[in-house]
Amino acid sequence: MKTLYTAEATATGGGRDGRTRSSDGVLDLDLAVPEEMGGQGGATNPEQLFAAGYSACFHSALQLVARKSKVDITGSSVTAEVGIGPNDAGGYGLSVELVVEIPDVPREQAQQLADSADQVCPYSNAVRGNVDISVRVA
Known part of the structure; x- marks a missing residue:
């Protein structure tokens, strides 16, 4: 396969209860375990x-x-x-x-x-x- 584009994002902190950010900074989000899985919710997952x-x-x-x-x-x-x-x-x-x-x-x-x-x-x-x-x- 000839790669046309590569997306890059890095997760930090507590994994599912951490943060993720794309290399260009356009995506920069807090993460949280959903309440249905025993977490606090309140952020994306x-x-x-x-x-x-x-x-x-x-x-x-x-x-x-x-x-x-x-x-x-x-x-x-x-x-x-x-x-x-x-x-x-x-x-x-x-x-x-x-x-x-x-x-x-x-x-x-x-x-x-x-x-x-x-x-x-x-x-x-x-x-x-x-x-x-x-x-x-x-």
């Missing part, structure tokens, strides 16, 4: 950051496949719901549900576009086989 990145990336992939198929997806959106929980190996795993909304496109065609985007999206390609993923058209 790695799963929210992953959901934000995945939804944006998948939406770009959806726009690409729609453009190639000459389908207008104006007003579309992608929501990534990222879950975390214990796995069978004694560690933790992730699950992802991608909820795709494409107004004014028949459901079957929208699902075909979403399935095609799943094959194009770098996040989907990176986690396929390692993370439980479902792609659903709302």
Whole structure:
């Protein structure tokens, strides 16, 4: 693979209860363990950051496949719901549900576009086989 761009971020402090900052300083956030996992909450967490990145990336992939198929997806959106929980190996795993909304496109065609985007999206390609993923058209 020829790398076109490399993102860099550094976590400091208490990991999930610390801080993360991108090398260019554009991203600079406090982190907190969610209350649902026994933490204080009140700041973002790695799963929210992953959901934000995945939804944006998948939406770009959806726009690409729609453009190639000459389908207008104006007003579309992608929501990534990222879950975390214990796995069978004694560690933790992730699950992802991608909820795709494409107004004014028949459901079957929208699902075909979403399935095609799943094959194009770098996040989907990176986690396929390692993370439980479902792609659903709302």
